[in-house]
Every structure is written in C-alpha cells, then in structure tokens.
Amino acid sequence: MNRLFFARALGLRAFSSEVPRIEKTVNSVTLLGRVGADPLKRGTDQHPVVTFSLATHNNYKYESGDWIQRTDWHRIVVFKPQLGESLQNFLKKGQRCLVTGKISYGEITDQEGKTRMSTSIIADDVIFFSNQ
Numbered sequence: 696m697n698r699l700f701f702a703r704a705l706g707l708r709a710f711s712s713e714v715p716r717i718e719k720t721v722n723s724v725t726l727l728g729r730v731g732a733d734p735l736k737r738g739t740d741q742h743p744v745v746t747f748s749l750a751t752h753n754n755y756k757y758e759s760g761d762w763i764q765r766t767d768w769h770r771i772v773v774f775k776p777q778l779g780e781s782l783q784n785f786l787k788k789g790q791r792c793l794v795t796g797k798i799s800y801g802e803i804t805d806q807e808g809k810t811r812m813s814t815s816i817i818a819d820d821v822i823f824f825s826n827q
Contacts (some may be wrong), residue, residue, distance in 0.1 A: 698700045708750060723797050727751070728750050728752075728792070729789055729804055730787065730788055734747040735781075748770060749769045749816075770814065773818045782821060790826055792822060792824075794821050795819050796817045796818040796819045796820070797816070797819070798816060802814050
C-alpha cells in the first residue's frame with residue numbers, strides 16, 4: 696500500500712503532485728458571560744499571552760417546576776498584545792464581557808507530567824461592560 700492511501704485512511708490530506716483543493720471553512724465562537732478570575736499574563740515580553748476564564752450558563756426547568764442553572768467554564772486565550780494589555784488593565788473578576796474568536800483543541804502537560812486534552816477559545820475581540 697502507498698503512503699497516500701494510509702494518509703487518507705487517517706483523515707489526513709497528503710499532497711504530492713496534486714494541486715491542493717482550497718475550500719472555505721468556518722470556526723467561529725461568540726460567548727457572553729462573566730469573568731471567573733482576573734486575566735493572567737503568561738509567555739514572554741516579546742510574545743505575551745493573556746488568559747482568563749469565562750462562565751456562561753443555561754437555565755433548565757424540571758417537570759416539577761424547579762429551576763436549575765448549569766454553568767460552563769471556558770478558557771479564553773488572547774495573543775494580540777494590545778488587546779491583552781487592555782484586558783489586564785480593565786477586565787476584572789465578575790465583569791460581563793463578550794468574546795468573539797475561534798475554538799482550539801490541543802494537549803497540555805500538567806505539573807506532574809501527565810498529558811490531558813485542552814479546549815480553548817482564541818479571542819479575536821473582547822468587549823467588556825462596566826459593572827455599574
């Protein structure tokens with residue numbers, strides 16, 4: 696069997712002399728919620744990365760009439776230096792904000808050396824609201 700067969704069997708695209716087919720795809724996320732903790736700066740001065748958590752929730756009503764609220768936590772990652780700096784200066788825990796960006800999946804190695812799956816939202820823009 697050839698390499699191209701195995702690549703396609705794994706869901707990979709292998710291009711040799713073939714002209715790649717360019718197609719439109721969409722990876723878009725919009726979240727409105729509350730900040731879980733003050734933004735943290737990581738990375739280096741040349742390549743700063745700002746992260747924070749965002750809580751969103753859904754309300755459900757049981758047949759008994761009781762309501763329950765389910766909260767989802769999202770890890771927001773900001774690579775844009777100016778946006779990250781603004782978030783560090785003005786965004787605080789408990790504040791409402793709107794995040795637009797794309798979802799990203801990957802792996803993180805924890806302090807014990809164990810690898811685990813990670814889901815993040817790579818923010819393109821963050822609009823924050825005052826707490827008045």
